[in-house]
Amino acid sequence: MEDRPPLSKGELQVARVLWDCGESTVRQIHESLPAERAMEFATVQTYLRRLEQKGYATAKLVGRTRHYRARVRPQTVIRQTVGELVDQLFDGDAMPLVRHLVEDRSLSSAEISQLRQMVDELDQGTSE
Template identity: 45%
Template sequence: MAAKPALSKAEMEVARIVWDLGRATVRDVCEVLSATRSVEYKTIQTFLRRLETKGCLKAERIDRSIVYSPRTRPQKVIRDAVADFVNRLFGGEALPLLEHVIQEQGLSPDELRQLRKMLDKSQEAGAE
């Protein structure tokens, strides 16, 4: 089975709006986005159709409107996007990504504590 194409930044933003609303028309998404910037109805319509084609959303005609709702969970789409990112930039290796984030972005003391807890938990699970 061929891998689904990764979502663009704009597609991910539109998908998040539909996930947050549960169900949305093109107009609903336009209203949310117009709070922060100018958006074109046709552009949002195109993004929603692409998301349907990519299997992230499903469309249902209700009266004269097409209502979009989630077909996949956000966690799956995020997992696929991260896997695609790690494969393209780091040859499928997660450690170089973590090294990059720690060296370039830095972590706060609280984030470091959380990371240590995650590592300890992962190590304990691996020992069982």
């Protein structure tokens, strides 16, 4: 796995829109941002350039317009970000994070069932 610098909060917001929209121009990304996360056009442009510089996106010139495309899948960014969080806050031990999520995030019955199923599948994998 390629080692990339972490994303800032703003870069991650723009990356999410890029993942959802696919190949897009700055204007398309700017117009696709949720209203509660609106930012200036120039800010979106800056974040897209940073995503490209950090290796999370690629850009090509079509006429006079740059078209951006994600270079990294969302799951890769999630894995890297959570890994860094676990290392920084919990010294590499994931259990305190899991405990926090289970106890403080008010899981629904359906989510608890999914969690039980995941644990059962992990149990079966280690007992075979």
